[in-house]
Amino acid sequence: MNNKTELRALFAAGLLGFAGFAFAHGDVTPQKVETKGLSPLGEEWVDENPYRAPSEDHDRAVEIGSSAYNQNCARCHGLEAISGGIAPDLRELEASYDGDEWYKERVINGAVRDGAVYMPRMADYLSQEALWAIRTYIESEAAKR
Ligand code: HEC
Structure with a gap:
């Protein structure tokens, strides 16, 4: 994996993690x-x-x-x-x-x-x-x- 794809993968994982967190806490932006x-x-x-x-x-x-x-x-x-x-x-x-x-x-x-x-x-x-x-x-x- 080159640096760029690695970064992208990290970013995607971060986003997923964030979505999971927001959902679990009902913390949504209407x-x-x-x-x-x-x-x-x-x-x-x-x-x-x-x-x-x-x-x-x-x-x-x-x-x-x-x-x-x-x-x-x-x-x-x-x-x-x-x-x-x-x-x-x-x-x-x-x-x-x-x-x-x-x-x-x-x-x-x-x-x-x-x-x-x-x-x-x-x-x-x-x-x-x-x-x-x-x-x-x-x-x-x-x-x-
Ligand atoms: C973050 C998740 C979430 C969102 C977004 C959400 N709800 Fe809910 N809603 C729930 C949950 C979970 C319950 C059950 C609450 C409980 O456990 O007492 C609920 C319960 C309700 C109830 C009571 C239903 C019943 O049969 O007792 C109504 C009415 C309702 N929601 C309307 C809405 C409307 C309209 C919207 C959008 C404007 C909305 N909700 C957005 C999670 C959500």
């Missing part, structure tokens, strides 16, 4: 979500998915939520909302007031136990419009089952 076109909801969290009813908002929410989900949730909850077993399958959450309540609780507070971050507080990084759009996308995937 990606900004563009929510233009969705009805704005203000600062205060609403209690129920405001984009659930069939409407233009609903259709836009599914579209925006799809890419937002894949960028911010899929690495733990699975591509296309199909859990690979690392984290709960979000399609199981009922599309109802109760389901919304638990969804909201988790995205706002994350899952932190004994100082370990199993799921980051996603609402610190993403707007409630983005998070309800993600919820709407997950519901549309659940309906396909």
